[in-house]
Amino acid sequence: MVASLASVIRNTVFVVLLGLDCVILPHSNALAQSDPLPSWNGGAVKTSITDFVARVTTQGGTDFVPPAERIAVFDNDGTLWCEQPIYFQAAFAFDRVKAMAPQHPEWKSQQPFKAFLSGDRKVLSEQGEKGLLTLVAVAHSGMTTDEFAKSVADWLATAKHPRFNRPYNELVYQPMVELLTYLRANGFKTFIVSGGGVEFMRVWAEKAYGIPPEQVVGSSGVTQYRLDDAGRPSLLKTAKVQFIDDGPGKPAGINMMIGRRPILAFGNSDGDLQMLQWTTAGTGARFAGIVHHTDAAREYAYDRPSKIGQLDKAWEEAKAKGWTVVDMKQDWKIVFPDRP
Template sequence: MQTPNLEVNLRSAVRYVLAPALAIVLAIGGLAGALAQTDPLPSWNDGAPKRAITDFVARVTKQGGPDFVPAAERIATFDNDGTLWTERPFYFQLAFAIDRVKAMAPEHPDWQTRQPFKALLEKDTKALAATGEKGLLQIMAATHAGMTTDAFASLVRDWLASARHPRFNRHYDSLVYQPMLELLAYLRANGFKTFVVSGGGVEFMRPWMERVYGIPPEQVVGSSGVVKFDVRADGKPELIKEARVEFIDDGPGKPVGINRFIGRRPIFAFGNSDGDLQMLQWTVAGSGARFAGIVHHTDAVREYAYDRDSKIGRLDKALDAASAGGWTVVDMKQDWNEVFPPLVTAGEVKR
């Protein structure tokens, strides 16, 4: 009979290193079924948030139960920045745009004297901040438009394969939250269809989300710019990204985007900021069993700690709404025993 410590060690080995090999050995030994019944959310500490999730899933999937929801209606929506991956020191799509400006600068000598590009290239954060939203839109237009959607997707994939976070020195797509990866898999194993509903650009997110989250492009809802159909001189059709905004999928835009692109009200939603408030309100306003969750960034050691006074990922009104509505608030420091996926190669997670 295995001791408790040995069982814990076996589970740890399965999670981090030896999953494929141990799965074969345990199957031969007749123990695979036992391990299959182990905790589906191992990176979540036992506590109220974890129990709220598992209890909700049990209720809505119990055939004949009072809260049963048919699989077709088990829609779960997740914000991305700050909910599924880190959003500090600034949104990762902005980091991509900044790196694109640096790469494109030799082809645009006028940027050396023209704002906001001059401030960015000189790392003058004060001058860059002074350009405000107009400056940000100029940067995004210069780095995201005037190319085909295929070319842009290729740039995003190349950037993720090379760029590293300034604090953690890891690829940006390795700074996803391990507990949320487990939650996505757990929901899908129980018949849920998982969607990302984010203020980030949809063309920026779709090239990598299936690989990282298991969420296919057609289940990614985001902000979008105008895309134009064109036919090249050689007769080949293509889609060209233009420097015009079509739809902002943030705040009140999120339930609008859900209605427009998904067509079903979710029964389960997770966010982390005031930008997710309306999505959470829309979710719980439906009939039957409903779940609204918020990731509260409280761990300055393993990640970051911020909420009401933050300019990025501000969590103020949504935190009050969670308290008033009995929503599930996940305290990152207390409720997660892991934050990021473990490193399984020299300095990086498995890609």
């Protein structure tokens, strides 16, 4: 998990420092309701999605795809939920180190813990990426998988986003949740394929998106099987990296964990470029989508120069190949769901 977060939140430390209703399918197999995507504004982007779904689900049509092959993959950070001002898993790691500090008095004299806990930004910055990885390692290893899952759930129950003052798992994108539901209602199987930690996401993804744990592909660390003194088995999380699910690792993860090339993929950054390329390289109808963060008022506005979610090479390829680019400000009626 250490290197997975290194891949996903590289340079982040410096940022820190400085229920479907009853579904009735018509003859075309497209979801029969007046508007399957009510949080999306009408226009070319929304039409590109519904037209694609209609084409691949119309029995007898030239672009028909059997349900077993209707695989849709989605990046998570910045595609399904917010990723600013730092990746939410990084926020979890930093909060966890603070919570663990009372049990580790030796950290008061050890770097990078001393600088981090005292808020010494200059010294912490001097620790560089190695210091960040040390903090992340402590937050993600040395415990069982069950203990880690509980720590994530406990954090989500109490932590609030610094700008929106809402639990992090409420900051999912309502239009994308609708899209996931719409696809599943039309015979798609939806997967998360993210650079984030797989065990971190599996704690909350099913409730947030309707995506079960077995359909979450992410970065992972090595776990060790062990028996306690009473003979009870557990899996211990270690700091050793097992798999990095980011950039070129995403197609490899799809091949390894899913076993079918997707026909639809959505991302938001250059880290998703290879996944989009891999998806569209297949035969038959294909869909590639990118969420472009353009709404500074309701969320954030960033792309090329951003240290988080940089959208540069993928944006150029999207324009060259005619991929669908979602303008958050223009194409979404709302960003986050209403408060419960």
